[in-house]
Amino acid sequence: MKKGICLLLLSFLFLNCNGQQASNTISTAELKRLLAQGEVQLLDVRTPKEIQKGAIKTALFANYFDVDFEAVATVQLNKSKPVYLYCKSGNRSGKACKILKDKGFEVINVLGGYRQWDSEKNQ
Template identity: 45%
Template sequence: MPINFKIRIMKRGIFLVGLFLTMVVSCKPQTKEAKDITVENLQVVLENEDNVQLLDVRTPQEWAEGVIKTPIKIDITGDDFEGKVLEKLDKTRPVYIYCRSGGRSEKATELLAEKGYEAYNVLGGYLEWTEKNKE
């Protein structure tokens, strides 16, 4: 076989392998991206949308200090957080997640986004909410 023929076959083989690898990588399941929302924008959402999924991931002791509107309460440090989330939240609707100051809710937001939820971390958490909504 002539050398040019062998080179053409090798180039086609490399091209096909590259094409195959591109197809494999592009077929992986797509996850949603975690997003942030300010307390001001959350206020607008709560005023203008019905049946908002608001998730408070603080502890029961922190819930006793007060909550934002009427949240779904699931302690992120408690047993079976993921199972409770799957049981209580609707995956077809956005979820707005807060904690005391934003650290735990950021982790919860990332986890829910990986599970396919449209998840928003409330920046500054409950502390920021109470500061901005003082009467």
């Protein structure tokens, strides 16, 4: 009985984690190269308090936790171009990717988020 419950729990966790990784991903180093080449549609989904601590220069903003996140995000974005999303660590932006993907956007999650970007700033 205990083995069955453990297997069920592990199956659920695997499926849940797998669902969050359904979008494409990019490293912060790859994003830096793209930004240097030209215009990139970049969306920061952090809170205003987090953004006060720093942000990527060309990013648009839509707070993932706001009730109108979807509307605020989609009105700023062009569906004909890929959208790169980031948050503090990559988790929230992964969830935001799913929302925007369901709305017909091509989405790419920035792995490690702003924390990773900031740690590489002086490298």
